[in-house]
Amino acid sequence: MSGGEFDLIARLVERMPPPGPQMRVASGDDAAVTEPRGTATATTIDTVVEGVHFRLPGFPLEAVGRKALAAALSDLAAMGADPGEAYVSLGAPESLREDELLRVGDGMAEVAAREGVTVAGGDVTRAPALTLTVACVGYERHGTELVTRAGAEPGDVLAVTGELGGAAGGLLVLDGLDDDGALRDRQRAVLTSRQLDPRPRFAAGRALADAGARAMIDLSDGLGADAGHLARASAVRAEIDLGALPLGEGLVGLLGDERKARELAAGGGEDFELLAAIGHERLEEAVTAVEGLGGRLTQVGRVVQGEGVSIRDADGGEVEPRGFDHMRGSPPG
Numbered sequence: 001m002s003g004g005e006f007d008l009i010a011r012l013v014e015r016m017p018p019p020g021p022q023m024r025v026a027s028g029d030d031a032a033v034t035e036p037r038g039t040a041t042a043t044t045i046d047t048v049v050e051g052v053h054f055r056l057p058g059f060p061l062e063a064v065g066r067k068a069l070a071a072a073l074s075d076l077a078a079m080g081a082d083p084g085e086a087y088v089s090l091g092a093p094e095s096l097r098e099d100e101l102l103r104v105g106d107g108m109a110e111v112a113a114r115e116g117v118t119v120a121g122g123d124v125t126r127a128p129a130l131t132l133t134v135a136c137v138g139y140e141r142h143g144t145e146l147v148t149r150a151g152a153e154p155g156d157v158l159a160v161t162g163e164l165g166g167a168a169g170g171l172l173v174l175d176g177l178d179d180d181g182a183l184r185d186r187q188r189a190v191l192t193s194r195q196l197d198p199r200p201r202f203a204a205g206r207a208l209a210d211a212g213a214r215a216m217i218d219l220s221d222g223l224g225a226d227a228g229h230l231a232r233a234s235a236v237r238a239e240i241d242l243g244a245l246p247l248g249e250g251l252v253g254l255l256g257d258e259r260k261a262r263e264l265a266a267g268g269g270e271d272f273e274l275l276a277a278i279g280h281e282r283l284e285e286a287v288t289a290v291e292g293l294g295g296r297l298t299q300v301g302r303v304v305q306g307e308g309v310s311i312r313d314a315d316g317g318e319v320e321p322r323g324f325d326h327m328r329g330s331p332p333g
Contacts, residue, residue, distance in 0.1 A: 007098075008092075011102055012090075012101075012122075015102065015105045015106055015109045016108075016109050016119040017113040017117075017119075020084070020116065023085070023118055027119065032087070032121045034137075039139055039140045040139075040146060041138065043136070044135070044138075045135040046071045047133040048067055048068045050129040050130040058175075060196065061100055062103050063195070063197065064104050064130065065106065065107025065110075065132070066110060067195070068104075068132035069134055069136075070199065070272065071270075072086065072136045073086075073117065073200040074200040075218060075220075076136055076138035077201045077204070077218060078201075078217050078218035079205065079216065080144060080147045082138060082202075082206075083136070084117070084137045085118045085119075085120040085136070086117050086118070086137075087135040088132060088133070089122055089124075089125070089132070090131075091125055091130065092124060092125070092130065093126070094126065096130065115200065117136070141206065144209050145209075146209075147213050147276075148233070149234065150234050151214035151215040154303055155303065156277040156278060156279055156302070156303040157302060158240065158300055159275075159300060160223070160245075160275050161208075161276075161295055161297055162273040162295065163248045163249065163296070164219070164223060164246060164265035164266070164268070164271050165262075166271060167194040167198065167248075167268060168264050168265075168267075169255075170191040170193070171195055171270075183253055188250070190250060191249070191251070194248065194270070201274050201295075203295070204295050207286070207289040208286055208290065211278065211282055211285045211286035212278065213278050214279065215230055215277040216276045218273070218274055219272060222267045223240065224240075224309060224311060224320070224322050225269075227275060228321060235307070236303050236307070237304045237305065237306030237307055238302075238308075238309045238310070239301050240300055240321075241300060242311055242313045243262070244300045245300055246300075247261050247265055248271075251264065262313075263319060266322070267320075275300075
């Protein structure tokens with residue numbers, strides 16, 4: 001890393017989109033200052049680490065920046081919030097040059113511009129591995145309360161946006177599983193994009209909040225694990241139908257077996273889709289709202305009394321609700 005810490009920070013700031021209207025003092029002072037909006041805020045923090053969430057050199061540096069910011073923003077999308085500001089701490093190993101670190105910034109700037117986010121400040125330091133910690137602030141929309149994990153009720157429907165398993169499948173492709181060329185170019189591109197360019201589902205989150213979703217969570221650790229988080233917070237049991245899961249394009253072809261594809265969809269992490277608990281009487285409204293945005297909402301289960309998570313196949317057999325555990329070192333998917 002050449003040029004020094006402050007030169008690098010200045011060059012990273014230059015790459016970011018201009019500050020949003022809520023900023024009074026943006027990056028460059030001792031602290032950022034935002035104008036109050038008279039509404040609740042939601043704040044989240046997320047970290048991506050080389051060797052845990054991505055592996056160099058196979059993972060493009062721009063994709064590291066995209067993934068770091070998108071992963072943090074996904075938590076805000078799961079609350080039906082509007083995105084606001086992001087604050088970034090960059091840990092840079094000596095092995096990366098300044099121009100390479102700027103590529104990380106370019107990827108982050110791409111997501112910030114697309115999602116309307118102000119990167120309002122941060123820090124740079126040396127680290128043994130490339131590490132990005134991102135804190136994001138979102139805002140409650142007037143007339144619609146933020147949706148938490150804790151509101152699901154027995155009788156609710158469980159539904160997911162988009163398709164599942166694509167990010168875990170994309171990781172397998174990046175690791176060389178499809179070297180024999182079983183997938184078409186489009187399928188490879190779709191699967192790997194779920195790793196290299198994840199998209200927080202802000203529009204769908206807002207639509208689901210407006211349609212009365214009682215609880216939501218983003219699928220970062222995997223459906224089995226994240227359904228467990230929602231069930232625990234709501235003091236209910238989540239029952240999921242394995243056969244109902246919408247599969248990522250190309251996933252069956254990649255694994256050569258539909259059962260394996262469904263199990264990966266149930267346990268693979270980093271899809272960043274949304275799992276929502278919705279009153280049965282409002283499901284059609286929610287489906288219409290998400291489809292009106294060009295998305296997809298699929299009923300995958302139900303909420304019942306009890307605790308924990310149950311994932312069952314068509315024969316009634318139970319599948320272990322797996323997911324990504326950072327402390328156990330299990331890889332996504």
